[in-house]
Amino acid sequence: MSDGHQHNEAPSIDDSPCSESDVDLYLDGELPASREADLFRHLSTCSSCRDCLNSVLSLRRIHGEEYISVPPWADDALLARVDKRRRAGRRTAQLHTNQSIWSARTTVTIRSVLVVAGAVLVSAAYLTKQFASASGHVFVEQEHVRFIDPIPPLRSEVYVFYPGLTIEADR
Amino acid sequence: MMHRDTIEAFKSGDDLAFVSIYNHYKTGIYSFCLKMLMSRDLALDAVQDTFVRVYENRDRLMNTGAFKSWLYTIARNQCLNRIRKLKREVPLDEACELRSDQSPIGELEKSERIEFVNRYLAALSPSYREVIVLREFQNLSYEEIGAITRSTISAVKSRLFKARRKLANEMKPAMAMMAARAAEKPAENESDTK
Numbered sequence: 001m002s003d004g005h006q007h008n009e010a011p012s013i014d015d016s017p018c019s020e021s022d023v024d025l026y027l028d029g030e031l032p033a034s035r036e037a038d039l040f041r042h043l044s045t046c047s048s049c050r051d052c053l054n055s056v057l058s059l060r061r062i063h064g065e066e067y068i069s070v071p072p073w074a075d076d077a078l079l080a081r082v083d084k085r086r087r088a089g090r091r092t093a094q095l096h097t098n099q100s101i102w103s104a105r106t107t108v109t110i111r112s113v114l115v116v117a118g119a120v121l122v123s124a125a126y127l128t129k130q131f132a133s134a135s136g137h138v139f140v141e142q143e144h145v146r147f148i149d150p151i152p153p154l155r156s157e158v159y160v161f162y163p164g165l166t167i168e169a170d171r
Numbered sequence: 172m173m174h175r176d177t178i179e180a181f182k183s184g185d186d187l188a189f190v191s192i193y194n195h196y197k198t199g200i201y202s203f204c205l206k207m208l209m210s211r212d213l214a215l216d217a218v219q220d221t222f223v224r225v226y227e228n229r230d231r232l233m234n235t236g237a238f239k240s241w242l243y244t245i246a247r248n249q250c251l252n253r254i255r256k257l258k259r260e261v262p263l264d265e266a267c268e269l270r271s272d273q274s275p276i277g278e279l280e281k282s283e284r285i286e287f288v289n290r291y292l293a294a295l296s297p298s299y300r301e302v303i304v305l306r307e308f309q310n311l312s313y314e315e316i317g318a319i320t321r322s323t324i325s326a327v328k329s330r331l332f333k334a335r336r337k338l339a340n341e342m343k344p345a346m347a348m349m350a351a352r353a354a355e356k357p358a359e360n361e362s363d364t365k
C-alpha cells in the first residue's frame with residue numbers, strides 16, 4: 001500500500017483493493033464469470049466482504065422460510081370496498097350523462113326568465129353609459145327592446161337556446 | 172409474470188381481470204408492506220389502499236408492460252405515507268411481534284430466526300429497508316427498483332450495496348452467536364429444517 005496505511009494482520013497477502021461491489025454483483029448474479037476467481041481470493045482474506053456475503057445469504061434463506069399470506073377476511077374487505085367504489089362510480093357516471101350542461105333541459109318559470117333578461121339589459125345600459133362618458137361621446141338610447149309578448153292564457157313555453165342548452169319555461 | 176391481456180382487460184373495465192391481478196400480486200405486495208411497516212394491521216391497510224388506488228386509477232396506466240412497477244410504486248407511497256404519519260421508526264419490540272401466525276407451533280427455532288431478521292430490518296432507515304426488501308425478498312431487478320423508487324440504476328446499486336453493508340455490520344455479532352448455537356445443537360436444527 002502506497003498511502004502508508006499498514007494492516008497488522010495478514011500483511012501483503014491481499015494487495016487487491018476491497019472489491020465491495022464485486023460481492024454485491026455476485027449476490028445479484030451480475031458478476032462476470034471471469035471475475036469470480038478474483039472475488040473468492042479476496043473473500044478468503046477479507047472478513048468484511050465475507051460477513052456481507054454471509055449476512056445477505058442468511059437474510060434470503062430465513063425470509064424463504066417465512067410463510068406470508070393475506071388472510072381471507074382481507075380479500076373480502078378489499079373486494080367489498082372496490083365494489084362500493086364501482087357502484088359509486090357508476091352512479092356518478094349516470095349523473096354526468098343525465099345532467100351534462102350542454103344537453104340540459106330545465107324547466108324554469110317565466111318570471112325568472114324576465115328577471116334575468118331585465119338584469120342583463122340594465123347592466124348593459126349601465127356599461128354603455130360608462131363607456132360613453134369615458135370616451136367623451138354622448139349616446140342616445142337608440143333601440144327599444146321588446147322582449148315579451150303578451151302571455152297566452154294557459155301555457156307558454158319559452159325556449160332559450162345557448163349552445164346545447166335549452167331552457168323551457170312554463171308560464 | 173402477469174399476462175398483458177389481463178392487464179389490458181383490467182384497463183378497459185373488466186372487473187374479473189382486476190380480481191385475477193389482485194390474486195396474482197397480493198402476497199408480494201403484502202410481504203413488501205409488511206417488511207416496510209413491520210405491523211400486520213398497517214400492512215393489510217396499506218395493501219387495501221394500494222389496490223383500491225390501482226382500481227380507481229386504471230386509466231392512468233399508460234404502459235401495460237410497466238404494471239408491476241406502477242403497482243409497487245403505489246404500494247411504496249402507501250408505506251412511506253404511513254411511516255411519515257407515524258413519525259417514528261418502528262420499535263424493535265413491535266417488530267418482534269411480527270411472528271407469522273401461520274407457522275406451526277413447535278417450530279420455535281424458525282420463528283426465532285424470522286424475528287431475528289425482522290429486528291435488523293426494522294432498525295434500518297426506510298430508504299435502506301426498501302431497497303433490501305425489493306431486491307432480496309421481492310427479487311426485483313435494479314431497473315425495476317429504480318422505477319419504483321424514482322432513482323437511477325447507479326443510485327439504486329449504491330444504496331443497495333450500502334444497505335447490505337449496514338445490515339451485515341449490525342447483524343455480525345448476532346450471526347456469530349447463532350452460528351455458535353447452531354454448532355452446539357445440530358440435532359435440533361436438523362429436525363427443524365424438514
Ligand SMILES: [Zn+2]
Nearest residue numbers: 018019046049
Ligand atoms: Zn473486502
